[in-house]
Amino acid sequence: MIRSSYFTFKILRYDAKNPSREPYFQSYHIKVLPGLTVLGVINRIRDEIDGSLAFRCSCRSAICGSCAMVINGKIDLACRTQVATFGSDTIILEPLPNFEVIRDLVVDMTPFWDMYEKIQPFLIRKSPDPEKEIYQSEEDRRKIDQFVNCILCACCYGACPVIADEPGYLGPAAAAKLERFVLDSRDERPAEALEQVNTPKGVWACDTVFRCIDACPKDVRPTDAIIGLRKALVKNRYNRILGLNKK
């Protein structure tokens, strides 16, 4: 039989609208079933103990990407993290790194979305649309499998050591999204479309330390995308030198 027991949740609190108050940890003691998720517990804290606690959530099933945060030092989605997994009755929650905090566990995602929009995150076609579907082989579909699974939760962005030093860096999620289209057999973006990431703050900034892969809750490997984009850029350059680029 599962029995409920007491947990201590230490949550880092801060309000950007009241900056004179430094960030501080607030402790909440709550009796929960160990089968409960971190999100389940903070929802109960907000309901029953402290309605002022701010955090984002929606699907509670690891598909909407709302609730990325730092849980006992590890970046993950609060909704898919069981409180029992830590073997400890104390759980520490902090907001996602590499972002400005707005309030408590809510961060300002604007730089993340700006990078997303910058890479033209949509299918680009030159050919007219066929009457039916654009054919794609199962093999070609498989090439984009992992990148299609990205839920834009920004766990990778929070884990990336390059962003910490270089705030204008493209970031792993935007690179993965771009590679998702570059590898899509239906996409016809011109070779020059990749030039915008061919910069020191673009794909060349990555230190390939794989923190993004480690942080991803959906088994996406953004480093694969970055390496893939680098190869494509090098290939484009040779093609240009040899005059092989199609206009």
Add this chain to the structure above:
Amino acid sequence: MLNHDILVVGGGLTGLRAAVGLCDRYNVGLVSKVYPVRSHSIAAQGGINAALTNNPDSRDDSWEKHTFDTIKGSDYLGDQNAIEIMCKEAIKIVYEMEHWGCPFSRFSDGTIAQRPFGGAGYPRTCYSADVTGHSLLNTLYERAVAKGVKIYPEWFVAALCIEDGQCHGIIAQDTHTGELIPVRSKCTFFGTGGYGRVYKHSTNALINTGSGIGMAYKAGVPLKDMEFVQFHPTTLVGTNILMTEGCRGEGGYLFNNQGERFMKRYAPSAMELAPRDIVARSIQTEINQGRGFEHPLGTYIQLDLRHLGENKIIERLPGIRSICIDFIGIDPVREPIPIMPSQHYSMGGIDVNERTASEIKGFYAGGECACVSVHGANRLGGNSLLETIVFGKLASIAIQEDLEKDNLKPNEKPLKMLKDAVLKKIERLTQPGGEKPYIISAELGAVMDEKVGIFRTHDEMSQALEKVIELKNRYKNVSVSSAIHYMNYELQSAIELEYMLDVAHAITLGAILRKESRGAHYRLEFTKRNDNDWLKHTIARMGDDGDPVLSYKDVVITRYQPMERKY
């Protein structure tokens, strides 16, 4: 005051599709209480129905057959003209989404892959592994970014403004600043989703409160067929996370604690792929009669995928596998999945026609918050994603037609008055000392689960009605812990709670009065469908005292006369 020609509320598939269809010609604004990609459309798994005939077993499928399956699935309560339109449009919008980049799974000939789904005569459910909603929503959001749709993310809508039979706009709250902003618009379109969270156990996202339905109703728009609530047969025990119908579409079995594939007793020919209302009742019957398995989180039935083999599970149902591993520590490759039925979908909603127009000038609604009705008394799996995109598209066409015809002049004055009323409400909710809102929403969820669920009786539903009325009274004395207006999620929940109570009231009263069993509405005292008295839509309007006043409206029947529904 902000001004837009067209205001779209909701960043899910319906809202995005409407906005994408209108933004080239009009000044469109899209307000969403979450970033659009966090909307609940993202959680749809199994697929979207369209008679593409790609599957070798569906070569003689057609939109007409899709229409018939949908009408029969609806237990003949769906409006046949609207269902025809939807099933015909289905083929076009699936190709359109594919052209816009949706990464559908493929057959070996390069065409869009299709799997069998419940209640369908042919395998016509197009899918993207088991994350079809995720793939479609990302594609439409990408399209909206490409077209530069003006989006207001994390703006919460607190009230809808209707006066003199015309819609003038909304009152929104910018979650980041707490500021109340009236938005004036000639046309307002709601794609605000369902009300799953009115129930305690639901597959729905936590944001699915049904507040959009409630605020339209409070503003004077009638609701339709609210008593028809879909309970999904297979949700994970405890968390009630959806285990897609695609599990059974790919060949999964249901077992009781006798090791019996019990569906043979309930739907001998369709078996596990009978429509959802039938499978949910069968599972609940097995549980009620002691043939379930015990678990600390509830009694369950087994959904067994093991015989499909590891490769098929990893290729076709990877999302299901990772949900099972993450949330209950079970790998479906090796163990059966413990499932139970729970609330999943709202067939009823804002009363609109096949153009998504309501009876109020300038107010439109589509997707799960609306009731056209294309699902009637029971929705078929794969038809909800379809409805969202089809009716988002049809809304964009209808709104354009109406704007060309009519020069609507929305007024500032009622918006200003409504803003003051919302502010007053916030002041009241932030007075200390009242009851905490979560207590009321928890009691509401529990009573709806227990007494307005899969099997319904007059006595239990009357008790539920009394409870809802009691909770509405207690709501008048609710207060939240913090008086800050920005990033105050408890405050937003408290505002939404009023709408949830109104929605629950309409569901319960409609269910008590409907003395028959049809689709998802099953009465233990009246176990048969009664076409003589009840082949009609329930219409609920909010009366002056805030209680629902019910009337009825004919079902549109074109080609298919009601028959007994056998599977």
